[in-house]
Amino acid sequence: MAKIDLGAKAFLDQQRGILNEALQDAGLDTLAVRAGQLRSPEGEHGEAMFMTSSYVFDSAAAAAARFSGDDPGNVYSRYTNPTVRYFQERMAALEGGESAVATSSGMAAILSTCMALLKAGDHVVCSRSVFGTTNALFSKYLGKLGIHTTFVTLTDLDDWQAALTPATKMLFLETPSNPLCELADLSAISAIAKAQGALLVVDNCFCTPALQRPLSLGADIVVHSATKYLDGQGRCVGGVVVGRKEQMDEVLAFVRTAGPTMSAFNAWVFVKGLETLRLRMDAHCASAQALAEWLCEQPQVEQVYYAGLPSHPGHALAARQQRGFGGVLSFKVKGGREAAWAFIDGTRIFSITANLGDAKSTIVHPATTTHGRLSEQDKAQAGITENLIRLSVGLEDVDDLKADLQRGLHAL
Template sequence: MTYRREEHTMIPESDLEGVSVDTLAVRAGQIRTGQLEHSDAIFPTSSFVYGSAAQAAARFGGDEPGNIYSRFTNPTVQAFEARIAAMEGGERAVATASGMAAILSTCMALLQSGDHVVCSRGVFGTTNVLFQKYMARFGVETSFVALTDLDEWQQAIRPETKMLFIETPSNPLCEVADMAALAKLAHAADALFVVDNCFCTPVLQRPFEFGADIVIHSATKYLDGQGRCIGGVVVGPNRLMDEVYGFLRSAGPTLSPFNAWVFLKGLETLPIRMRAHCENALELATWLQQQVGVERVYYAGLKSHPQHELAASQQTGFGGVLSFTVTGGQDKAWAFIDATRMISITANLGDVKTTITHPGTTTHGRLSPDDKAHAGITDNLIRISVGIESIDDLKVDLKRGLAALSA
């Protein structure tokens, strides 16, 4: 929602029906104050005042809408939530302090002791740890399966299964899930189908259109796009988001107003950034395939990728993350990374600056050797989040890495 030019007059959400994601990224969710500011306002306040004790009681009791306390009601955060919900095509969003807080909030709100989760092995390493170690302490058991093996998913589902959880494309091997097929399996088992859409964003992929019940983002990545803030968001139907919101209100993994404002600014340029990321990543993946010392490139935009056609049917672009293996082991992978001079050695992704990391010792470093093997995280694997610099300059820098392989 947003406001018309007249002070305090709200544009109905129906006025934005049918507009493109590009327009929603700029216009959805804007809240204008009495100053009629053109840019989104920031509300850096911990609490809000009331006109009377009776109004305070009505707000706290839920009888009157309005802001109460920024742990769970803040206009800037609400604007971000409204915008990303509109872009994803979901009823409601709940913003959190980080991407992992978004996953935790979803699990704590919607799962209970005795429940079972089926999760792809191809997820961010910390997601694996959250399910395998910490949710297990609360009596929630998780089975990990291959993202692309539908038979394995089917066999893993039990009567007590309450959630199927995936990332697609996966981190870091860029495997692609058949979302419609997994949604069908989940719903046949009366389970929720949860999709981490961090790699694609709603610009490239809208999981609700393929049967997802909940979509999760680490807003830290592409939604911001410039490596400035930490945050997360959960999107879904009101009946489920009411539970997630209830957990957030009580437990407090809250997104700050300032970070929400940064994400609002990031969303405004998200469509053009994602197209630039995709263009650079495809050219770089194609180029890497031809280089001596590179064994294999993982990127769904390549026609050699086993799920290329599936990705093309679900996505409007193939994203900005790719991985590849080099000839040799960890020593060669580290030598390649260390030889670069411009590309940032950091585990973050989704930035306008290209980043490079060694998943086996960073993002997935806490996994056991067996879990790494099952997830395809080898010692010679390198992940690149391709930024929007000149592609020629990126190739020059990566040639330094290639030269180090033969040193």
């Protein structure tokens, strides 16, 4: 069996140094294509996929040094894999963080962050306007471990301030929110967190670093469901956490122990997805803007929620802290659940699925799917009504999407 000798290891270290120096002041598009790539002595142009569970050492002493940490390198693919490392380093570069940890899903990214950085007795302040499963994680499962959460209105800074206690260690939010596209003032909430000595954790799934970089606005940690726009084609499930190395080392320690690990195959898919991230996000934004404006003109539509509309209360804030307004929008049709379901069932091109960030446009009824596990009171507080429909606008011809939404309107 061929082994990488010390000469080959030196070659890899040299290549990494050369690449890092070249990318020091590189733009986002260059980082999305080049960051984290490390060619082996074989000289492959595309990123290699390391499909291995474990790694072979030259000797018992070499194995001991690797396991002890004295010799950095791969030990076991539950927590170190070269393909996963490509993805982690690329995401850290794109978000402007020191380090990143990849996980098996977006929810695993949030769980790993909380388990690594919180303990029993700690308090979290979380926006009500989060993904339904995120709400359940904080309210039900972390609560069982003695980590208590207070839910607040995303856009109300006084609400965030009033919820703080001496035990508050983390503030958590997503912006824009799912599904009403509400906007959080990241700089202002960061100031609240820092005065408290708490961490601000931001779910940047809707924007991605192509449109928003929360760390540059004062956040401490960014989490993603890589399943969404980072992949962009609905192929794999994964997550990632980005932040300071000290914190990410703690997150990695939890992932190493508990095992919510990203596979090498999924990491390879995500790495390739990142290469077209900005191009895709620009296209998503343009089509979502066109559909939002079109929906506003339809008499059967009661209200449209999209930050790209000047009528949206967060429009000015979004224009200030984002590079674009995103590919997700929601709207209310006149009527209740029956009308919303009729609209959804009347479409033919949109896929009826709860996923988002896909090249294929999707449509869903949040009250009975993504936020279906919330109590009626929690739905009401979060603005999740029975006539609300969410769209994730894909990469199809926008005129075809308009025609499909017209089919939905005709079904009412």
